[in-house]
Amino acid sequence: MSVHWLLLLLPVAAASGWAAARYSSPRSSAGREPPVDRYLEGVRYLLDDQTDRALQAFIEVVEIDHETFETHLILGRLFRRRGEVDRAIRIHQNLAARPTLTDVQRARATFEMGRDFLLAGVLDRAEAVFRELVDSPSMGVPALEGLRSVYETQRDWVHAVETGLRLKAHGVASEGLRIAHYECELALLELEQDRPDRALSHVDRALGLCPGLSRALLLRAEVAERNGDVALSIRLGREAIERTPALATLVVPKLERLYLNSGLPGATASLEDTLQALASTHKITVASIALMRLYRRTNRLEEALTQLHRILAQRPVPTSGLLEAVRWMKILPAVHTYSSEFAAFEKALMEQLRSQPLYQCTNCGYQGRAHVWQCPSCRRWDTLRGIDLDLDQPPNQTFKTP
Numbered sequence: 001m002s003v004h005w006l007l008l009l010l011p012v013a014a015a016s017g018w019a020a021a022r023y024s025s026p027r028s029s030a031g032r033e034p035p036v037d038r039y040l041e042g043v044r045y046l047l048d049d050q051t052d053r054a055l056q057a058f059i060e061v062v063e064i065d066h067e068t069f070e071t072h073l074i075l076g077r078l079f080r081r082r083g084e085v086d087r088a089i090r091i092h093q094n095l096a097a098r099p100t101l102t103d104v105q106r107a108r109a110t111f112e113m114g115r116d117f118l119l120a121g122v123l124d125r126a127e128a129v130f131r132e133l134v135d136s137p138s139m140g141v142p143a144l145e146g147l148r149s150v151y152e153t154q155r156d157w158v159h160a161v162e163t164g165l166r167l168k169a170h171g172v173a174s175e176g177l178r179i180a181h182y183e184c185e186l187a188l189l190e191l192e193q194d195r196p197d198r199a200l201s202h203v204d205r206a207l208g209l210c211p212g213l214s215r216a217l218l219l220r221a222e223v224a225e226r227n228g229d230v231a232l233s234i235r236l237g238r239e240a241i242e243r244t245p246a247l248a249t250l251v252v253p254k255l256e257r258l259y260l261n262s263g264l265p266g267a268t269a270s271l272e273d274t275l276q277a278l279a280s281t282h283k284i285t286v287a288s289i290a291l292m293r294l295y296r297r298t299n300r301l302e303e304a305l306t307q308l309h310r311i312l313a314q315r316p317v318p319t320s321g322l323l324e325a326v327r328w329m330k331i332l333p334a335v336h337t338y339s340s341e342f343a344a345f346e347k348a349l350m351e352q353l354r355s356q357p358l359y360q361c362t363n364c365g366y367q368g369r370a371h372v373w374q375c376p377s378c379r380r381w382d383t384l385r386g387i388d389l390d391l392d393q394p395p396n397q398t399f400k401t402p
């Protein structure tokens with residue numbers, strides 16, 4: 001059980017224990033354990049992470065004392081946590097229908113029902129429940145957060161923006177970044193429809209909310225490239241990577257391609273400067289390897305080998321560096337006799353490289369090979385960063401979100 005979950009439950013538990021103590025003693029004469037003792041036992045089971053036993057204890061408390069509001073809430077949450085969402089919904093529905101509840105209690109029970117529907121994937125019901133609560137003085141903000149989750153799941157970015165702005169008006173500090181990403185999602189949809197002007201207006205709104213947001217800069221770079229303005233696209237790509245160096249895995253291949261295909265005077269020298277800055281200032285392996293490839297491509301073999309030595313001096317040695325070393329050796333005349341062995345080394349290293357994750361979430365630790373702007377695990381935005389293994393991606397990769 002996470003600490004967060006315990007922190008959520010304990011104040012409720014304390015209040016309920018007190019409530020149970022107040023109301024339960026006259027009913028303990030039937031030979032059953034008094035609810036307050038059984039209740040505390042349930043809390044102890046929760047602390048020991050024994051969910052099944054805790055659940056049994058709370059069921060018994062509810063059987064003896066039907067009026068205990070907080071215990072019903074805990075019971076509902078426990079069922080939901082175990083994946084028994086139908087039972088959680090029944091508990092919260094019955095609870096919310098009680099005529100004796102205060103407005104605050106009814107709002108809490110209704111909100112829990114909304115969370116049940118959300119988890120069950122019954123999004124229209126979840127939306128209806130949360131909408132009912134958005135003006136509630138006690139549950140308005142959680143209900144808006146619930147609504148926002150519904151719209152994120154549905155990828156309904158227009159309503160997500162609208163809900164985010166309402167949350168922002170309530171002073172929810174992190175909302176600006178989320179809304180900026182919703183605007184970027186809308187920009188992408190416009191780009192897919194080949195409407196770059198409309199895309200740019202969403203990008204501008206994103207930058208208004210989060211000045212310098214790398215994703216928005218990359219979208220602007222995408223529009224610039226489509227408009228044939230390669231120099232602007234390169235400048236925006238460089239700005240994005242300078243602001244967020246850990247996105248190098250995503251951006252360096254694109255920059256390489258843009259520079260080398262640009263036909264701009266001094267393109268190679270500019271690329272070299274950019275890669276050198278990334279490799280030396282930010283110690284980014286993908287930039288070091290791209291720099292080495294650039295040296296090799298331009299026949300500066302001594303410099304390329306020096307660069308390779310630097311990469312191999314890193315600890316742990318990046319697999320991508322080993323792969324480059326093997327590729328070097330393959331072209332040496334002395335090893336031609338062993339070309340099939342070197343091909344096998346190369347294949348093994350490439351397989352290893354392809355099985356390694358490229359990105360990691362800085363919030364929850366999720367790892368994956370594809371870059372996405374919203375973590376699939378913790379649902380936070382803009383938390384995936386390059387693990388810095390290798391580019392090893394096709395040269396025609398674009399800035400688009402997968």
Ligand SMILES: [Zn+2]
Pocket residue numbers: 361362363364365366375376377378379380383
């Ligand atoms: Zn995450």
